Amino acid sequence: MKTTSDFLKMKQQGEKIVMITAYDYPNAKFSEDAAVDMILVGDSLGMVVLGYESTMRVTVEDMIHHGKAVRRGAPNTFIVVDMPFGTYHGNVNDTLKTAVRMMQETNANALKLEGAGDVIPVIKKLTDAGIPVVAHLGLLPQSAGVLGGYKVQGKTAQQAQQLIQDAKACEEAGAAAIVLECIPHQLTEAVSEALTIPTIGIGAGVEADGQVLVFHDLLQYGKHHIPKFVKAFAHVGDEVEHGITSYVREVKAGTFPAIQHQFTMKDEELNQLYG
Numbered sequence: 020m021k022t023t024s025d026f027l028k029m030k031q032q033g034e035k036i037v038m039i040t041a042y043d044y045p046n047a048k049f050s051e052d053a054a055v056d057m058i059l060v061g062d063s064l065g066m067v068v069l070g071y072e073s074t075m076r077v078t079v080e081d082m083i084h085h086g087k088a089v090r091r092g093a094p095n096t097f098i099v100v101d102m103p104f105g106t107y108h109g110n111v112n113d114t115l116k117t118a119v120r121m122m123q124e125t126n127a128n129a130l131k132l133e134g135a136g137d138v139i140p141v142i143k144k145l146t147d148a149g150i151p152v153v154a155h156l157g158l159l160p161q162s163a164g165v166l167g168g169y170k171v172q173g174k175t176a177q178q179a180q181q182l183i184q185d186a187k188a189c190e191e192a193g194a195a196a197i198v199l200e201c202i203p204h205q206l207t208e209a210v211s212e213a214l215t216i217p218t219i220g221i222g223a224g225v226e227a228d229g230q231v232l233v234f235h236d237l238l239q240y241g242k243h244h245i246p247k248f249v250k251a252f253a254h255v256g257d258e259v260e261h262g263i264t265s266y267v268r269e270v271k272a273g274t275f276p277a278i279q280h281q282f283t284m285k286d287e288e289l290n291q292l293y294g
């Protein structure tokens with residue numbers, strides 16, 4: 020199992036960090052077998068697996084339920100679990116209680132929180148309590164309502180300056196890594212150079228110290244919207260669609276099950292059955 024200091028070392032040595040999301044046992048297992056460096060149990064769970072329109076309705080219970088399944092599938096991979104919407108902006112002691120519960124029940128290695136500002140003291144509180152924290156800046160899906168949708172962030176010099184400051188504040192508060200979502204690649208380069216901790220980009224260009232993508236996006240698997248910065252590394256959805264329509268067709272036509280798919284009783288048993 021890699022540790023946060025391995026990720027620091029990878030950044031220093033220029034070795035890219037690969038992160039992927041997963042939400043269940045088989046896909047966590049596929050990911051571990053493919054030797055990803057980190058798995059994120061993202062609250063993108065809400066959209067790609069649970070069928071919600073945003074991450075807003077995902078609960079702590081949802082994250083724990085799926086986090087446990089991912090740990091069973093990937094016992095030897097560094098697992099990060101998202102703290103869901105609305106669970107880390109209130110009383111910081113309540114947040115710590117929730118965080119401890121999420122860590123203990125999922126056996127994760129770190130938690131991820133979106134944003135800076137009010138979240139900086141929370142990053143510090145959790146880190147001081149022994150919980151590694153991954154920060155998340157740029158496009159913050161949990162704040163899509165306030166940001167006015169899912170848009171590229173940090174395009175102006177002023178916004179870029181703010182993001183660099185926020186990233187430094189996350190590092191100072193003790194964050195172990197930072198996800199940078201949907202920002203110009205030049206800003207990703209500036210942030211990555213300004214920090215000791217690794218940056219993990221999504222829609223943020225090649226200059227990040229690592230990359231993360233949503234499992235169902237990179238495999239083109241599902242019925243949700245897939246953002247334009249995603250590359251299709253496979254077309255799993257097409258395979259699933261083909262498999263299910265073939266199954267329906269063959270059952271209707273009576274061509275499935277065939278001889279090799281059924282069980283047979285011996286003739287003498289049959290004779291006895293019918294007398």
Ligand code: KIV
Binds near residue numbers: 233
């Ligand atoms: O929930 C998620 O999948 C994420 C990634 C987009 C970084 O937070």
Ligand code: NA
Binds near residue numbers: 061101160
């Ligand atoms: Na997320």
